Structure formats: C-alpha cells, structure tokens
Amino acid sequence: MRRPQRHPIQCIVPPYIFRHMARSADPRVREMAVAALAAAAAVRAVRAFSQQMPSLLAAPSPAGRKHRLVYDARGRDELPGRLVRGEGEKKSADAAVNEAYDFAGDTFDFYHALFGRNSLDDAGMTLVSSVHVGEPDGRGFQPMSNAFWDGSQMAYGDGDGGVFRRFTRSLDVVAHELTHGVQSFTSNLVYRGQSGAINEHFSDVFGALVRQWRAGESVESANWLIGAEVLVPAPTRRAIRDMEHPGTAYANDPVLGDDPQPDHMRTFSAGPADSGGVHLNSGIPNRAFVLAAQALGGPAWEQAGRIWYDAMLQLSRTSQFADLARITAQVAGDRFGAAAKKAVKAAWKKVGL
Numbered sequence: 001m002r003r004p005q006r007h008p009i010q011c012i013v014p015p016y017i018f019r020h021m022a023r024s025a026d027p028r029v030r031e032m033a034v035a036a037l038a039a040a041a042a043v044r045a046v047r048a049f050s051q052q053m054p055s056l057l058a059a060p061s062p063a064g065r066k067h068r069l070v071y072d073a074r075g076r077d078e079l080p081g082r083l084v085r086g087e088g089e090k091k092s093a094d095a096a097v098n099e100a101y102d103f104a105g106d107t108f109d110f111y112h113a114l115f116g117r118n119s120l121d122d123a124g125m126t127l128v129s130s131v132h133v134g135e136p137d138g139r140g141f142q143p144m145s146n147a148f149w150d151g152s153q154m155a156y157g158d159g160d161g162g163v164f165r166r167f168t169r170s171l172d173v174v175a176h177e178l179t180h181g182v183q184s185f186t187s188n189l190v191y192r193g194q195s196g197a198i199n200e201h202f203s204d205v206f207g208a209l210v211r212q213w214r215a216g217e218s219v220e221s222a223n224w225l226i227g228a229e230v231l232v233p234a235p236t237r238r239a240i241r242d243m244e245h246p247g248t249a250y251a252n253d254p255v256l257g258d259d260p261q262p263d264h265m266r267t268f269s270a271g272p273a274d275s276g277g278v279h280l281n282s283g284i285p286n287r288a289f290v291l292a293a294q295a296l297g298g299p300a301w302e303q304a305g306r307i308w309y310d311a312m313l314q315l316s317r318t319s320q321f322a323d324l325a326r327i328t329a330q331v332a333g334d335r336f337g338a339a340a341k342k343a344v345k346a347a348w349k350k351v352g353l
C-alpha cells in the first residue's frame with residue numbers, strides 16, 4: 001500500500017470527467033484524458049520541486065498588504081517556472097498572467113475585507129501562481145486541462161481547446177483553488193469521503209462568493225455555477241458544477257456525458273472513485289448552502305458566507321456532513337438569531353440531513 005500524500009493534489013476538474021472522456025470515440029479527446037489522468041503522478045514530482053522553494057512562501061507581508069508572484073511554466077510541469085509578474089509590477093501582455101494576478105488579488109481582498117484574514121495562512125503568505133502549466137503526454141507536453149492547489153501554490157493549465165479553455169479565465173476557479181489553501185491552514189479536512197467532500201464544498205462556496213462579492217450580486221440574482229468560463233461553449237454544458245442544482249451542469253454532452261453529482265443524501269455516492277466521491281458528494285452540502293443563502297437573503301456573503309467561514313474554522317480534520325450541519329445551525333443562531341438558525345436547519349433537512 002502506498003503511503004498517503006501529505007498534500008493531496010486538489011484539482012478543479014474531477015477524475016470522473018477524464019475517465020468519461022477516456023472512452024470517447026474521438027482519439028484526440030481520449031489522448032487528452034489519458035494524459036490528464038496520468039499527470040497526477042508527474043504532478044507529485046512537480047510538488048517536490050515546488051517544496052524546494054520555501055523561502056518564497058515564508059516571506060510574510062504586513063497585515064492587509066497582499067504579495068503576489070506569477071510564474072510562467074512555459075508549457076512544462078516544473079513548478080513554479082519563470083517569474084513574470086511580481087506584486088505592484090505592470091500588466092503583462094499575457095492575459096493568463098494578469099488573470100492569475102488579478103483574481104488572486106480579489107480573493108485576498110475578499111478574505112481580508114470580510115473576515116479580517118491576512119492571506120491564506122492569516123500571516124501574510126505570498127500567493128504563488130503558475131500559468132501555462134503542461135502535462136506529459138508520452139511524446140512531450142500538452143497544455144494541462146486542469147487547475148490545482150498543490151499544498152503551496154496554484155497551478156493553471158490552458159486546456160485542450162476542445163472542451164477546456166485556460167483555467168485562469170474563471171474567478172470562481174481561482175478562488176476555489178486558493179480556498180484549498182485557506183483550508184490547509186484551518187480545519188484541514190482529510191481529502192477523502194465526507195470530510196473530503198466538505199473540503200471541496202468549502203472551495204466551491206467561497207469560489208462562488210468571491211465572484212458574487214466582486215460583482216456586487218445579491219442572492220436573488222446570483223449565479224451558482226463553478227467554472228462556466230473554462231468550458232468551450234456548447235448547448236450541452238453550462239459549467240463544471242452547479243451548486244444550486246447539482247447534477248445539471250452538463251447533460252448529454254458528446255464528450256462530458258451527464259453531470260453525476262447528487263443533490264440529496266438518498267443519492268449519496270459511496271464508491272471508492274474520486275477519493276470516495278469528494279467532487280460528487282460535495283453537491284449535497286452545496287445545495288444546502290444555496291438554499292440557506294436564499295432563505296437568509298441579501299448578498300450571500302453577508303450571512304450565509306459568514307456562517308460557513310466560522311464553520312470552516314471550527315471543523316476538525318475528520319468532520320462529517322452531520323457535523324457541518326450542526327455547526328452551521330449553531331453559528332447561525334449565535335450570530336444572527338433563532339430565525340437564521342431555523343433557516344439553516346431547514347436547508348440541511350431539504351438535502352436529507
């Protein structure tokens with residue numbers, strides 16, 4: 001048996017999507033999917049490489065002053081790559097560099113403005129991003145069709161161009177990956193089974209909330225799609241996930257198939273794939289969060305977001321869905337009163353918890 005990784009790779013595109021694509025009739029799609037699945041092994045080498053750079057990550061910035069570094073991996077898988085934009089430096093001619101820089105900044109600002117949090121570790125940690133990350137395909141490298149947090153930095157691919165486009169296009173994808181970073185310094189939920197699905201859930205929640213906060217959207221007009229901008233548009237696909245209606249982000253898609261996320265405990269996925277369904281079962285708390293946010297009203301980050309942030313800090317590594325349901329109801333009551341507690345409990349009940 002292999003020893004568990006200290007820092008599991010946390011990707012935005014789940015393995016079940018690539019497994020489906022690996023059965024495609026189109027050899028180009030098959031080849032891309034197989035390379036994406038195989039890349040997990042290569043990425044472990046990447047991680048070892050990035051861990052040789054602790055000096056970068058240890059440099060704290062003064063409270064509220066963000067410090068961003070964006071690197072160009074130049075289509076290869078050695079991270080971080082060549083430094084192309086540091087904090088305060090002028091815009092690059094490369095859109096991916098500017099998106100990684102700007103969206104990391106928005107995410108920092110969200111956590112700082114709303115929760116007084118000074119970066120991922122609350123101690124001014126530098127936000128390190130690599131763009132144009134590639135993955136080996138047997139002959140050389142191809143653009144990676146994913147984005148991940150590796151325990152110390154973000155990495156973004158440019159996509160295959162058929163299904164996926166560059167992953168920095170989506171603010172919720174960037175905030176999702178950075179929230180994995182926040183979690184590694186807080187509850188640090190084990191990335192397997194229900195605790196892993198809660199980890200994915202928190203990343204989707206704050207991914208969507210950073211985007212809504214940046215756009216000034218109230219819950220009435222809010223959109224709960226994750227990764228809409230990274231998919232090549234087609235009538236059969238809207239996003240990688242839909243938090244409001246899990247299981248409907250894509251349907252009958254010639255390459256992606258049907259979105260398999262459950263939206264209720266009665267369809268909970270108990271299989272071993274995807275680390276025990278971390279990207280599947282996250283649909284259940286995702287739907288509960290949206291229902292709670294809609295019942296509480298106003299901008300979703302004000303009450304629902306505050307409750308979920310407190311819960312993220314209070315959970316332990318092995319917390320389960322029932323723990324999250326109990327703690328969010330308790331925090332809702334303590335912070336916002338009995339009606340809020342009732343609304344949160346009702347939201348959980350609608351998904352079977």
Ligand SMILES: [Zn+2]
Pocket residue numbers: 010011012176180200203
């Ligand atoms: Zn994730």
